[in-house]
Amino acid sequence: MEKICPVCNEINDIEYICDNCGGKLVDKGRIQEYIDDYSADMPIDDYKDYCLHIFVCNKCGNKKKEYIHKVII
Numbered sequence: 001m002e003k004i005c006p007v008c009n010e011i012n013d014i015e016y017i018c019d020n021c022g023g024k025l026v027d028k029g030r031i032q033e034y035i036d037d038y039s040a041d042m043p044i045d046d047y048k049d050y051c052l053h054i055f056v057c058n059k060c061g062n063k064k065k066e067y068i069h070k071v072i073i
């Protein structure tokens with residue numbers, strides 16, 4: 001058995017609504033890939049049960065971090 005992130009693997013289309021304007025938050029990928037100026041000596045550990053994604057509102061640009069619960073396949 002393996003735990004995978006449903007968003008990374010496009011199993012589920014998870015949609016979040018912006019707190020700010022009610023717009024749709026769009027997945028921008030895992031936080032590790034999104035933050036490229038992250039210091040090399042501060043690696044972000046992959047969470048065992050969660051995948052941390054960045055979502056950005058397509059209307060107002062509001063950014064939100066969401067922990068995606070990994071599913072067992």
Ligand SMILES: [Zn+2]
Nearest residue numbers: 005007008051
């Ligand atoms: Zn993921």
Ligand SMILES: [Zn+2]
Nearest residue numbers: 018021057060
């Ligand atoms: Zn918004």
